[in-house]
Structures are given as C-alpha cells and as structure tokens.
Amino acid sequence: MIKSLRGMNDILSEDYERFTYFIDTATKIAQRYGYHFIETPLLEETLLFKRSVGESSDIVGKEMYQFIDKGENDVCLRPEGTAGVVRAFIQKKLDKAGGVHRFFYHGPMFRYERPQKGRLREFHQFGVESFGVDSVYEDATVIMMLADILKCLGIDYKLQLNSLGDKNCMPQYRESLVSFLDSHEDEICQDCKRRKTTNPIRVLDCKNENCQTLYLDAPKLLNNLCRSCEDDFEALKKILQNNDIVYEIDTNLVRGLDYYSKTAFEFVSNDIGSQSAIAGGGRYDRLVEYLDGRPTPAVGFAMGIQRLMELIVMPEETRKGYYIGAMDAGAVDLVVNLAQHKRKTDKVSVEYKAKNLQKHLKSADKANAKFCCIIGSDELKDETIWIKNLENKTENKIDIKDF
RNA sequence: GUGAGAUUAGCUCAGUUGGUUAGAGCACUGGUUUGUGGUGCCGGGGGUCGCGGGUUCGAAUCCCGUAUCUCACCCCA
Numbered sequence: 001m002i003k004s005l006r007g008m009n010d011i012l013s014e015d016y017e018r019f020t021y022f023i024d025t026a027t028k029i030a031q032r033y034g035y036h037f038i039e040t041p042l043l044e045e046t047l048l049f050k051r052s053v054g055e056s057s058d059i060v061g062k063e064m065y066q067f068i069d070k071g072e073n074d075v076c077l078r079p080e081g082t083a084g085v086v087r088a089f090i091q092k093k094l095d096k097a098g099g100v101h102r103f104f105y106h107g108p109m110f111r112y113e114r115p116q117k118g119r120l121r122e123f124h125q126f127g128v129e130s131f132g133v134d135s136v137y138e139d140a141t142v143i144m145m146l147a148d149i150l151k152c153l154g155i156d157y158k159l160q161l162n163s164l165g166d167k168n169c170m171p172q173y174r175e176s177l178v179s180f181l182d183s184h185e186d187e188i189c190q191d192c193k194r195r196k197t198t199n200p201i202r203v204l205d206c207k208n209e210n211c212q213t214l215y216l217d218a219p220k221l222l223n224n225l226c227r228s229c230e231d232d233f234e235a236l237k238k239i240l241q242n243n244d245i246v247y248e249i250d251t252n253l254v255r256g257l258d259y260y261s262k263t264a265f266e267f268v269s270n271d272i273g274s275q276s277a278i279a280g281g282g283r284y285d286r287l288v289e290y291l292d293g294r295p296t297p298a299v300g301f302a303m304g305i306q307r308l309m310e311l312i313v314m315p316e317e318t319r320k321g322y323y324i325g326a327m328d329a330g331a332v333d334l335v336v337n338l339a340q341h342k343r344k345t346d347k348v349s350v351e352y353k354a355k356n357l358q359k360h361l362k363s364a365d366k367a368n369a370k371f372c373c374i375i376g377s378d379e380l381k382d383e384t385i386w387i388k389n390l391e392n393k394t395e396n397k398i399d400i401k402d403f
Numbered sequence: 404g405u406g407a408g409a410u411u412a413g414c415u416c417a418g419u420u421g422g423u424u425a426g427a428g429c430a431c432u433g434g435u436u437u438g439u440g441g442u443g444c445c446g447g448g449g450g451u452c453g454c455g456g457g458u459u460c461g462a463a464u465c466c467c468g469u470a471u472c473u474c475a476c477c478c479c480a
Contacts, residue, residue, distance in 0.1 A: 058479075111479080275479075366441080388440085
C-alpha cells in the first residue's frame with residue numbers, strides 16, 4: 001500500500017467539516033476588518049526565505065523543502081506565509097502606490113521537521129498582513145481581530161505580549177546581552193553558546209533551568225527600549241485594556257523569525273500538548289525594504305490551523321434536507337426522479353432499495369435528514385407521497401405533483 | 404537530527420509462562436408478518452496481528468532491522 005509521506009495528512013470527513021468551519025469563520029471576521037484574500041505560490045525562490053525569515057533561523061537553516069528544479073532554479077516549498085505576501089506586495093508595486101493594503105491568506109506550509117502532536121511537515125496556516133500603517137492602533141486591531149476569531153470558535157487562550165524594539169534600540173540591546181553572555185560563558189548551556197553567535201536574542205526563551213535563573217539578571221528588552229518604542233508599547237497595552245483584551249507581559253517572548261520589530265505577541269493554549277503556540281505575530285517594519293521594496297510599515301499574524309482544530313467548538317448540527325425511499329420496488333424509479341427534482345433546491349439522499357418503513361426511518365435518521373419521504377404501494381396508487389418531519393414528528397401525505 | 408514508548412477488524416481495544424480455526428464493543432450488512440426513527444431480536448462479512456528477517460517442533464507473544472505514530476529535546480503555527 002502506498003502511504004502518504006511522513007508528516008503529511010489527508011483532511012476529510014469530520015476534520016474537513018472543522019477545517020472549513022475554521023476557514024469560513026476566520027475569513028468572515030478578516031473581511032469585517034477590511035482584509036482581502038491573497039493567494040501566493042507554494043513554491044518560491046529559496047533566496048526569498050533566506051532574506052526574510054533569516055538564515056539564522058532553524059526554518060531556513062534545516063527545515064526547508066529545498067531543491068533545484070528542471071530549470072536549475074534554487075526553489076523551496078514555502079515554510080511560512082509572510083515572505084510570499086510581502087514579495088507579491090512589492091512585485092505588484094503596491095509599496096510605491098502608497099496607501100494601506102490589508103491581506104489575509106490561508107494554505108499549506110511545509111517544514112521538514114520530526115512530526116509530533118500539533119506539528120506536521122505539511123500544515124495549514126491562516127494569516128493576515130497589514131501594510132502601510134505605522135500606528136500602534138493597527139497592532140492592537142490585529143490582535144483584537146485574532147481574539148475575535150478565537151472567541152468566535154470557542155477557543156480559550158492566553159495572550160503574551162512583548163516589544164522587540166526597533167533599529168534604534170535593538171542593536172544596542174543585542175550588544176549588551178551578548179556582553180552579558182560573554183561574562184557568563186562558562187555557566188550557560190551548549191545551546192545558548194551556539195545561540196550567542198547565531199541569534200543571541202533567542203537565549204531568552206531557553207528551556208534550561210540554569211540558564212533561566214541566570215537570565216533573571218540579564219538586561220531586559222523592555223528596559224532598553226528607545227522612547228518611541230516605549231511609548232508605543234505603553235499605548236498598545238492601554239488600547240488592549242480599553243477593549244477588554246486580557247494579556248500578560250513576557251519579556252522573554254522572542255519570535256523565531258528575524259523580521260519582527262517592536263510589537264511581538266503569541267496566543268497560547270494549555271490544551272494541545274507541548275506545542276502550545278496557536279498563533280503568533282507582530283510588527284515587521286523593515287521587511288519590505290529588506291526585500292528591495294520602498295520602506296513600508298507592516299504588522300500581521302499567522303495561526304496554525306491543525307493546532308486549533310481540536311479546540312474548535314462546532315455549532316450544534318441540525319437536521320437538513322430530505323431522505324427519499326420506496327417501500328415497493330415499483331416505486332424506485334419514481335423516487336429517483338423526485339429526488340433529482342428536489343435536488344435543484346435541497347440536499348437529498350435517496351435509497352435505491354425498497355425497504356419497510358422502519359428501515360427507512362432508521363436510515364433517514366442516520367442520514368441526519370429533516371424529512372423522511374416515502375412512497376409505498378398505497379401512495380403509488382393515489383399518487384401521493386408520505387412525509388414525516390423527523391424533528392417535530394409530524395407527518396402528512398401530499399400529492400406528488402406538489403412535492 | 405538525538406533519545407524513549409507504541410503499532411492486533413473501518414474505529415476503540417482484549418489476547419495468560421510462546422501452544423490448535425486471533426476475540427469484544429461500536430460501525431457495516433442480511434433477516435425479523437412491507438406502515439412509524441434516534442437504545443428490539445437473530446444472523447453475516449471483514450484481520451498475511453505495521454513491514455522484513457531471525458530463534459523455535461510451534462511466534463500476535465521472544466530477538467534484530469525498518470516504516471509510521473506518540474512523547475521529550477531542538478524549534479515553531
């Protein structure tokens with residue numbers, strides 16, 4: 001038997017119901033906030049991700065599905081969604097056009113990782129990107145939209161907030177952190193020694209207990225923000241408070257991708273195993289110019305659909321449509337004919353075999369139909385059809401021509 | 404990429420110190436005087452016990468390899 005590749009799953013039946021319910025809900029809410037759908041290719045030039053996500057990240061360093069195509073282009077399957085959207089934004093010259101552009105997207109992403117609960121090699125993200133607004137109100141609005149989506153799906157979450165500073169304060173902070181790490185070189189773990197050179201900020205969310213105790217004395221991001229970053233962060237907290245969004249500050253929250261600045265946030269859940277992040281995002285004011293566009297402020301988020309799936313509270317299922325069957329073999333042709341007619345407007349399931357009433361009612365019930373419609377020998381004779389409403393248990397006979 | 408555990412019917416799982424034709428519940432299907440469903444009764448189909456080797460008179464059971472899933476690390480949505 002040929003099986004799907006490791007970490008790549010089919011989505012069907014109940015999963016598909018949940019999946020589309022999520023997409024529909026998130027789409028509806030994003031549109032309320034003025035976002036428009038954008039579809040970008042699954043395959044992009046490798047350089048795009050190297051320059052946006054960053055070579056120091058694990059995603060680019062070891063998790064990309066990268067290969068040389070028949071035209072000898074170095075390409076890879078997208079490991080995340082933002083880079084492609086930014087590329088499209090620049091390619092369509094929207095950066096030069098000015099104004100505000102808000103996009104949402106959803107689709108498969110690919111990372112060559114060891115799969116486990118809530119982590120697949122092919123997984124689906126829903127995300128939004130807002131271009132051209134530098135106001136911190138936009139950061140807050142993006143967070144509130146995400147909160148709206150989760151609330152609408154009945155998902156419990158915790159929101160963690162941090163500010164990563166900008167080009168004025170981040171490099172300075174990075175330096176002071178590195179010199180702090182230098183002075184404790186002998187005490188930090190192997191991973192942190194590696195991070196010190198590749199991506200020093202990442203030491204902050206090291207899971208090692210020794211490291212964490214040590215870093216209590218390390219310089220804090222939030223204490224080293226420049227004036228404008230500081231003001232924005234204060235404003236952000238206030239806006240969220242005014243709009244009843246509960247959050248907690250986590251000075252060690254570092255996003256894994258290089259392009260973030262200022263606002264960084266993560267929505268987490270305790271109910272999905274060790275992969276607790278269900279959505280993450282932040283501001284990335286420098287990314288557009290990194291990718292050769294005109295400098296454009298931007299903010300966005302992405303959520304992992306598979307991680308949300310089992311948390312989604314689905315609306316109660318209601319009976320829908322018709323079940324049509326015959327109790328007399330001679331009525332089957334008529335029943336199929338009536339079903340075709342009814343299908344122009346309603347969901348219909350037909351039973352091709354003649355059965356007794358009890359069997360039909362059971363099947364209709366199983367099919368979750370609202371009406372069970374039967375033609376037996378009596379009905380065949382007087383050209384009527386027997387209809388029972390399975391919700392309120394009322395039944396009646398009507399002329400076939402009125403069905 | 405590293406370490407640990409798991410894998411038996413469509414699904415959830417039993418299966419004794421290795422011993423005849425590997426079981427249950429649910430699901431599917433047929434029948435139950437062909438007119439009343441979501442909990443009646445009786446029957447039926449369905450498994451190369453993940454895959455490949457090995458030990459043994461004999462392996463679902465023990466050993467080795469391998470694939471996949473799960474968990475932890477790493478990292479992230």
